[in-house]
Amino acid sequence: MQMKKPEMLDCDAVMRQLWDYLDGELTPEREAAVRAHLSMCNRCHPQQNFEESFLHALAESRREHSRPDAVKARVMAALRADGFAARERK
Amino acid sequence: MVWNAEPIKRLLRNVVGSRSDARTPDERFRDEALPHMGAVTRYALSLTRDEPDAEDLVQETFLRAFRSWSQFEQGTECRAWLFTICRNTYVRAAHRDQRVEAHPDADLESLAAAAVHSAAQGDGIEDVFTKREVIAAVRRAVDALPEPFREAVVLVDLQEQSYGEAATILDIPKGTVRSRLFRGRRLLQEALIDHARDLGIVGARRDKIAGKGNADEEA
Numbered sequence: 001m002q003m004k005k006p007e008m009l010d011c012d013a014v015m016r017q018l019w020d021y022l023d024g025e026l027t028p029e030r031e032a033a034v035r036a037h038l039s040m041c042n043r044c045h046p047q048q049n050f051e052e053s054f055l056h057a058l059a060e061s062r063r064e065h066s067r068p069d070a071v072k073a074r075v076m077a078a079l080r081a082d083g084f085a086a087r088e089r090k
Numbered sequence: 091m092v093w094n095a096e097p098i099k100r101l102l103r104n105v106v107g108s109r110s111d112a113r114t115p116d117e118r119f120r121d122e123a124l125p126h127m128g129a130v131t132r133y134a135l136s137l138t139r140d141e142p143d144a145e146d147l148v149q150e151t152f153l154r155a156f157r158s159w160s161q162f163e164q165g166t167e168c169r170a171w172l173f174t175i176c177r178n179t180y181v182r183a184a185h186r187d188q189r190v191e192a193h194p195d196a197d198l199e200s201l202a203a204a205a206v207h208s209a210a211q212g213d214g215i216e217d218v219f220t221k222r223e224v225i226a227a228v229r230r231a232v233d234a235l236p237e238p239f240r241e242a243v244v245l246v247d248l249q250e251q252s253y254g255e256a257a258t259i260l261d262i263p264k265g266t267v268r269s270r271l272f273r274g275r276r277l278l279q280e281a282l283i284d285h286a287r288d289l290g291i292v293g294a295r296r297d298k299i300a301g302k303g304n305a306d307e308e309a
Contacts, residue, residue, distance in 0.1 A: 015201060015203075017200070019200055019268075019271070020268075025252065025253055046211065046216060047204060050207045050211075050216055050219070051203070053217070053220050054219045054275070057225045058243070058247045058248070058275075059247060059248065061232060061248070062248045063136060063139075064132065065131050065141060066141065068127075068128060070145075071127070071148055072127055074145060074149060079152060082153055082157070084119070085114075086114065086116035086119065086120040089121070
C-alpha cells in the first residue's frame with residue numbers, strides 16, 4: 001500500500017494561511033502540513049507566537065455585562081408576558 | 091385591526107407537541123435557545139457598546155426568536171440563529187447602512203500581517219501584545235474599526251464564531267468574512283503598535299529615526 005506523502009509548504013504559503021490555521025478553518029491535511037512547517041521553521045514560528053499573543057489580547061477584550069442576572073430576569077419577564085409557558089429549569 | 095393567529099397557533103403547538111419530541115415548543119425554546127442568553131448578551135454589548143442599549147437588544151432578540159421559534163430549523167446552530175436575529179435587530183434599530191462595500195483581498199491581508207510582524211521583529215517589540223497598557227487599549231481600538239471590519243472581528247475573535255457562522259449571521263459570502271476579518275486584524279495591530287509607541291512602551295519607529303540620519307539608534 002502506498003502511503004500518502006505529507007504536503008510540503010513553503011514559508012510564503014504558510015504565511016498566507018496562518019490566520020486560517022490559527023482559526024481552525026483549514027482541512028485536516030492542510031492543517032497538519034502547516035503545523036509541520038511551523039514546528040521546524042525559525043522564520044514562521046515567531047510569527048505564529050506574535051499572532052497568537054494578538055488574538056489572545058483581542059479575546060480578552062470581550063465585554064461582559066455587569067448584571068447578567070438582571071438581564072436574564074428582564075428577558076424572562078418579557079417572554080412570560082408574551083406567552084412563554086415552559087417551567088424554568090433548575 | 092389585523093387578526094393575529096400566532097398566539098392560538100402557539101397554544102395548539104404547545105398542547106400537541108411534535109411526534110418525535112415529547113417536549114412542547116416552549117420547552118424546546120427553553121432548552122435550546124435560553125442557554126445562549128449569556129453569549130447573546132455579550133454579542134449585543136459588543137454591538138451597542140452600552141449596557142442599557144444591550145439589554146433592550148437582548149430582550150428584543152429573544153422576543154423575536156420566541157415568536158418565530160417555529161421557523162428555527164432543528165439541528166442547526168441555535169446560537170448563530172440568535173446572533174443573526176440580534177444583529178438584524180440592531181442594524182434595523184440603528185438604521186445602519188449595510189451596503190458598505192468592503193472587499194479587501196484576504197491573501198494580501200495575510201501577507202500584510204506578516205509584514206507587520208517583520209516590522210515588529212525588526213523593532214524588537216515582538217511581545218507588544220502582552221503589554222498591560224496595550225491590552226487595555228484593545229477594546230477602544232476594536233470600537234474604532236470601520237463597521238464592516240469590526241463586525242467580522244467581533245463575531246470571530248470575540249464571540250468565537252466560525253467563518254461560516256459569521257457569514258450566515260452577516261449574510262455575506264464566507265470569503266468576504268475572511269478578507270474583512272484579516273483587514274480588521276491588521277488595522278488593529280497597526281493601531282495598537284502605534285499606541286504603544288505613543289505611550290513610549292516600545293521604541294520609536296526605526297525607519298523614522300533612520301530617515302533623520304540618526305546613527306546612534308543601534309546603540
